[in-house]
């Protein structure tokens with residue numbers, strides 16, 4: 001019955017079989033690419049006209065579709081701190097809040113997880129370059145196949161019974177944190193058709209002030225998915241974006257054991273010492 | 280102290296949907312020692328710009344202790360060294376820190392002690408999938424005419440920062456967070 005088939009249409013014009021005829025056309029990578037490029041160009045034009053560097057992503061960033069209804073439209077209200085401002089102080093953590101094993105994500109189960117064993121280490125600093133000491137660092141990540149141990153992650157990649165993908169530690173006197181883990185896999189998500197996240201580890205940091213709070217993601221150098229990812233691209237400043245990418249450091253690799261990555265972090269926001277020093 | 284320019288900060292990225300095994304912890308909203316007579320409950324819901332509940336937000340609270348101290352104390356996620364499980368605060372030190380995920384209805388609840396001193400607010404940090412950069416706000420347990428932030432807001436906006444005592448409920452305060460829209464919560468920037 002081949003003669004009754006309609007003429008083939010170009011692949012890009014074919015709706016996926018699962019989409020009903022009346023549904024909106026699926027959002028394609030090319031749509032996202034165009035939106036990302038428009039925002040990138042607008043930022044660079046503003047910079048050329050003297051606008052300040054945007055170190056953080058704008059909260060209103062449509063290429064990441066989930067942001068649409070979850071960002072405020074009103075500008076933030078300015079709070080100028082004094083020593084009694086609660087946010088210029090912050091929560092503290094100590095030896096009772098972590099156990100020795102927490103920083104090694106490969107030793108939390110009876111067996112060893114599958115994947116490429118890695119060490120990730122770096123220093124946590126404030127904007128004056130002072131180490132953030134004794135503070136909590138938390139991480140979470142997908143396993144080597146790109147699957148989270150989370151029931152809402154339905155990516156049909158294997159779970160690893162020996163990997164939960166969660167760790168924590170306190171920074172030392174030098175501000176250094178260190179984790180042993182496996183390299184996470186890339187994974188698909190549903191922002192648009194054929195959307196894939198580059199491999200990343202989620203990180204959470206506390207500073208000496210609550211204003212320095214940071215949750216972010218660390219990426220691996222040279223990932224071919226960077227240019228397709230609206231979450232990384234939401235950081236429109238190129239050098240800021242590069243600060244989210246760890247460096248492979250051969251000196252941190254262990255012979256016949258693991259590969260090493262270095263990623264230093266600088267916490268933004270006024271710290272308590274800014275106030276003490278009268279700035 | 281120094282003429283060197285400040286280091287450029289590491290950018291924020293969204294917390295995403297999959298922080299569940301990492302960030303929430305047992306007793307994360309139980310800052311008050313169990314059975315403390317001064318305990319208050321602060322609760323509410325988080326809504327998006329369409330008025331829908333946000334079921335995957337994570338809220339953190341930081342506050343002065345009942346004595347007004349802003350020093351905090353370790354032990355919010357005290358661990359059992361045998362099993363590694365979180366065993367909760369020791370019921371003696373007031374850590375001042377809470378972390379509570381919203382449930383499927385976008386609801387959260389926190390049990391704490393009122394902050395002492397001059398500043399009657401809980402500082403709130405909001406994380407969520409779709410939110411590129413966390414948001415700060417404050418839950419005031421009373422309207423304070425002398426508070427510079429509240430004084431600078433027009434009344435409708437100011438009301439979004441007030442955790443109102445709920446009639447008929449013992450020592451219970453309601454604090455909803457609206458990420459976007461007509462009754463959008465006032466979010467803060469520290470300068």
Ligand SMILES: [Fe+2]
Nearest residue numbers: 200202295297
């Ligand atoms: Fe992720």
